[in-house]
Amino acid sequence: MILVLVSSPLLVLAATTKKPTLGSLITDTLNMIIRPLGTLFLAAAVVVFFWGMVKYMSSLGDEKKRADGKYMMAWGIVALFVMVSVWGLVAIITNTLGLDNTTPTNIVIPASTS
Numbered sequence: 001m002i003l004v005l006v007s008s009p010l011l012v013l014a015a016t017t018k019k020p021t022l023g024s025l026i027t028d029t030l031n032m033i034i035r036p037l038g039t040l041f042l043a044a045a046v047v048v049f050f051w052g053m054v055k056y057m058s059s060l061g062d063e064k065k066r067a068d069g070k071y072m073m074a075w076g077i078v079a080l081f082v083m084v085s086v087w088g089l090v091a092i093i094t095n096t097l098g099l100d101n102t103t104p105t106n107i108v109i110p111a112s113t114s
Contacts, residue, residue: 042083049076 052072059065 038083038087042080045076045079045083049073049080052076 049072052069052074054069055065055072056069059069
């Protein structure tokens with residue numbers, strides 16, 4: 001009796017799950033892997049910029065540390081600029097072509113059954 005009670009949610013979930021499509025696979029991959037990695041890289045670029053600023057301000061008389069700080073700040077700004085620019089270009093293309101990136105589309109391969 002306890003086994004039936006414990007396993008009944010699994011039976012309900014198994015009955016309502018849809019067959020995965022290529023569109024859902026792409027959407028899941030974007031949501032679970034690509035977007036978190038983008039956020040991680042953006043955060044890393046911000047950390048590099050601020051770490052370079054700390055190195056720059058903490059080097060009172062050492063020109064090498066000061067140059068290293070400038071170098072880190074410059075590359076942090078370049079990385080932020082590139083990531084935000086790519087993000088903006090993707091948004092412009094998505095809006096121009098009328099693509100809606102909030103709802104997954106079902107892509108059916110011609111030889112498949114869906």
